[in-house]
């Protein structure tokens with residue numbers, strides 16, 4: 015609720031104007047019964063045609079003006095609701111960019127998507143309903159009571175009793191509907207997760223012939239959701255006839271008691287029609303409000319879920335006093351006694367790591383699955399903060415420079431090749447918005463992607479589907495490498511980025527990289543020895559510790575872990591031992 019209040023405070027004038035329009039709308043709505051009463055009493059009963067015409071015209075004008083005011087109010091309400099959605103989505107997006115990977119994972123992708131889409135839509139729709147249906151209700155109720163009292167104080171008890179009965183019904187309705195509304199919103203998260211998994215994992219589901227199991231899983235989830243919605247609708251099904259009964263009783267009471275007053279000549283006959291209309295109108299607005307109010311627990315549940323994300327204090331934040339990296343420093347990345355443990359893990363994933371990546375040199379990191387290679391890359395980018403030691407970029411602790419500067423100075427190719435929808439050129443320009451087509455071509459040539467891009471009909475303007483699914487694994491990897499190369503940076507990190515390339519392309523790419531990257535430090539993480547055997551230094555990781563550092567030939571002699579990997583992958587001749 016805090017963020018909604020914050021937003022509404024910034025839109026005070028607009029809100030005040032909407033309330034003012036609601037006031038006029040309520041007044042205008044109540045004017046119609048007033049004119050009807052007057053037409054009956056002064057025109058029809060007295061057979062005075064000019065009065066009928068004159069009051070009829072006044073009535074027409076009042077109805078027309080009220081309609082225009084209502085239209086204006088609706089327009090502003092829709093605007094306010096759209097702006098609320100925009101504000102909340104922008105805030106959520108900004109926050110999602112600040113959260114650490116751990117914090118993001120804690121919320122979960124499916125839930126994050128539901129919060130940014132469905133939850134905000136619920137808030138927007140409920141806001142429109144509140145401003146249009148709930149806001150005028152107290153104004154109409156008070157004005158109707160006052161106007162009824164003006165006609166006859168004796169008849170005031172009828173709308174008051176009607177309202178009292180109505181509130182009793184509402185109280186029980188709320189008690190039953192609120193928990194169901196809250197449950198429905200929670201179930202939406204589960205529905206989204208199941209739908210997302212069954213769409214993203216469609217290939218695996220089909221490959222494992224798991225369709226029946228998935229169908230049952232989604233059926234159960236959808237049924238649970240539907241059952242809750244049915245329960246809510248049933249509750250309302252009982253509500254509607256009750257309210258209509260109250261309205262009918264109120265009308266009968268007005269005619270009964272009003273008729274008696276007319277016979278005693280205390281009020282005129284037209285007044286009965288006015289009081290009936292006031293009573294019905296008040297109860298109708300109350301009924302609409304009640305229907306909207308049932309959505310409020312759902313809206314507050316959505317607001318709470320958004321607030322939960324926005325209130326997270328990102329664990330990785332820039333220091334209050336930051337310094338700039340020393341661009342002349344040749345020691346591009348330094349790990350000094352680095353120890354890192356993932357939250358919740360018992361053992362450190364990396365322990366007491368020391369190494370240096372120098373300008374113009376290629377540092378390779380090799381090791382078995384789960385030995386901590388990708389974690390090293392993540393730590394360089396400060397996706398996690400280390401518990402012990404220091405990581406330096408150009409001589410400065412990465413916690414002392416801004417995250418923006420750090421990530422500006424490192425160009426990174428992730429292990430899992432990911433492309434965004436758009437064109438190839440859009441994707442390549444991610445790290446350098448103003449890169450010329452020549453720059454794109456050059457990067458693609460180094461990444462061995464130029465020839466396949468040129469073979470496409472639209473070349474660099476060829477469309478990339480969502481997540482790059484219209485490209486093969488190897489093509490995606492080459493495009494991701496080209497994307498990283500377009501960005502000029504003193505440090506390049508390739509996290510297992512050559513794994514989907516054939517040996518020939520891998521070799522051609524490494525040759526081109528060596529030639530082009532003389533001014534930068536290059537870090538290549540790999541599982542294949544052939545990818546890294548000509549690196550200037552190779553770091554061998556074994557269960558989070560450095561088992562050896564040196565060149566290929568040195569490690570063959572000194573590091574048993576490396577020798578084991580080499581023996582399993584290369585022939586004697588390939589390993590350079592003969």
Ligand SMILES: Nc1ncnc2c1ncn2[C@@H]1O[C@H](COP(=O)(O)OP(=O)(O)OP(=O)(O)O)[C@@H](O)[C@H]1O
Nearest residue numbers: 356357359363381382383384385386387388389390
């Ligand atoms: N977000 C995480 N939370 C907890 N543990 C993690 C997380 N990411 C990785 N790990 C654990 O840290 C260890 C090292 O993972 P890492 O991804 O760095 O290994 P890797 O050497 O790159 O493996 P691979 O070659 O299979 O990609 C693994 O045991 C893994 O289970």
